[in-house]
Amino acid sequence: MTVKNLISALTAQEDLNFLLTNRIPRAALTRFMGWFSKIENPLIRDLSIGCWRLFSDLDLSEAKKTRFNSLHDCFTRELRPGLRPVDSDPSVVVSPSDAIIGAFGTIRDGELYQIKGAPYSLLDLVGDPALVDAHRNGRFVTLRLTSSMYHRFHSPQDCHIEQVTFIHGDTWNVNPIALKRIERLFCKNERAVIRTRLASGDPLTLVPVAAILVASLRLHVLDRVLNAQTVGPVVFPCDVDVKKGDELGWFEHGSTIILLAPAHFEFCGNVSEWSRIRAGEALLRKPAV
Template identity: 80%
Template sequence: MTVKNLIEALTEQEDINFLLTNRIPRAALTRFMGWFSKIENPLVRDASIACWRLFSDLDLSEAKKTSFKSLHDCFTRELRPGLRPADPDPAVVASPSDGIIGAFGTIADGELYQIKGAPYSLRDLLGDSELVEQHRNGRFVTLRLTSSMYHRFHAPQDGRILKVSFIHGDVWNVNPIALKRIERLFCKNERAVIRTRLKNGEAFTLVPVAAILVASIRLHALDLVLNAGTRGPADYLCDVDVQKGDELGWFEHGSTIVLLAPGHFDFADNVKEGSRILAGQALLRNTTS
C-alpha cells in the first residue's frame, strides 16, 4: 500500500477524519497556514505542493501559469482562458465555481439544511431579517470546494452587487463528516453574505463560507481580503454591475458557497447530490423566462 492509499484509508474512517481535521487548534493553525502559504522560497513552495499532491488529486494542467511563487499563488491560481465559459442562455443560472453539489431544494419558511436531517435557519446564516424575508420560500443549493479544486468564483447571473456583510466565526472543516456532526455549521463559520439583485430586481444571494486553514475570502468588488483579521464595520455597501461569468473573487482554502435564489427557479437536470459541477455549467433555470 502506498503512503497516499494509507492516508486515504485513514481519512475515510469518520472518527479519525473528524479528529484530524477539527479537534485541533483550528484558529491557530489557520493563522499559521495563512503566513506559511505565502512564503516565496522555491524549496518551501516545491515541498508544499508535493505534499499537497500526496494528500489530494491536485491537477495543475488547466492552470494559466506553469510555475508559482508560493503555495498560496498555486492555490488561488487562474485557469487558461476559455476553460470555464458561462452558459449563454439568459434564463440559466451558472454555477459560480467548481464544486461538489451538496444539499439543495426549496427553503421551507426560512429553513434549509446542510445535509438531510440537519436543518438551519436563514436568519442564523444571513443575520439580516429583510434578506431572510426575500428568500423565505426560495431555492437553495450548496457547492463544496475541495482543496485541489479551482478556487475562484464567478457571477452566476447578470446583476448588481448591492452589499457585502462579513460575519466573523469559527473555521470548522466543511466536509460531509463535519456537516453530520456539527449543527448549524455554516452559521458558525466565517462567511460573507453577498447581496445581489438580478436585472428584474429580484434578490439573489451568495454566501461564501470559509473553512479551516487559510480561511480568507477575496472579493474584487471591495478590493479586500476578508478574514479573522478584518476590523471595523462588517457591512460594505456596493454598487457594482456584474455579468454572468465575471470573476467575483476567490477562496484561500477549500470551502462552500451557499446560493439563494427566487422560488420560481428550477434546478438543472445535472444537479444531483454528490455530483461534480464546473464553474459556468447550468445550475438553475428561471421558469418565467
C-alpha cells in the first residue's frame, strides 16, 4: 500500500476524519495557514506543494504558470486560456466554479438542505428577510470545491451585482462527514452573500462559504480580501455589470458555493448529486416562454 493510499484509508474513517479536521483550534490553524502559505521561500514552497500532492489528487497540468512563488500562489492559480469554455446559450446559468455537486433542489418553506435529512434556514444563511422572499420556492444547488481544485469562481450569467454582505463566522470543515454531524453548518461558517440581478429582473444569489484553512475570500468587485480580520461595515453596495464567465474572485484553499436561483429555472440534465462539474458548464436553464 502506498503512503497516499494509507492516508486515504485512514481519513476515510469518519471518526478520525472528523477529529483531524474539526476538533482542533480551527480559527488559530486557519490564521496560521494564511500566514504560512504566503511565505516565498523555495524550500518551504516545494515541501508544502509536495505534501499537498501526497494528501490529494492535485493536478497542476492546467495551470497558467509552471512555477509558483508560494503555496498561496499555487492555491489561487489561474488556468491556461480556453480550458473552461462557457456555455453560450443565453438561457443557461453555468456553474461558477469547478466543484462536486452536493444537495440541490427546491427551497420549501424557507428551508434547503446541506445533505438529505439535514435542513437549514435560508434566513439563517443570508440574514436578510427580503432576500428570502426573493428566493421563496426557488432553486438551490451546493457546489463543493475540494482543496486540489481550481479555486477561482466566475459569474454564472450576465448580471448586475447589487450588493455584497460579509457575515463573520466559524471555520468548520465543509466535507460530507462534517455536514452529516454539524447542524446548520453553512449558517455557522464565515461567508459572503453576493446579490445579483439578471437582465430579466430575476434574482440570482451566490453564497461563497469559507471553511477551515480557507477563511479568506477575494472579490474583485470590492478589490479587497474578506476574512476574520475584516472590520468596519460588512454591507457593501455595488453597481457593477458582469458577463457570464467573468472572474469574480477566489477562495484561498477550497470550500463551497451555494447558488440560489428563481423558481421557474430548471436543473440541466447533467446535474446529479456527487457528480463533478466544471466552471462554465450548464447548471440551470430558464425555460422558453
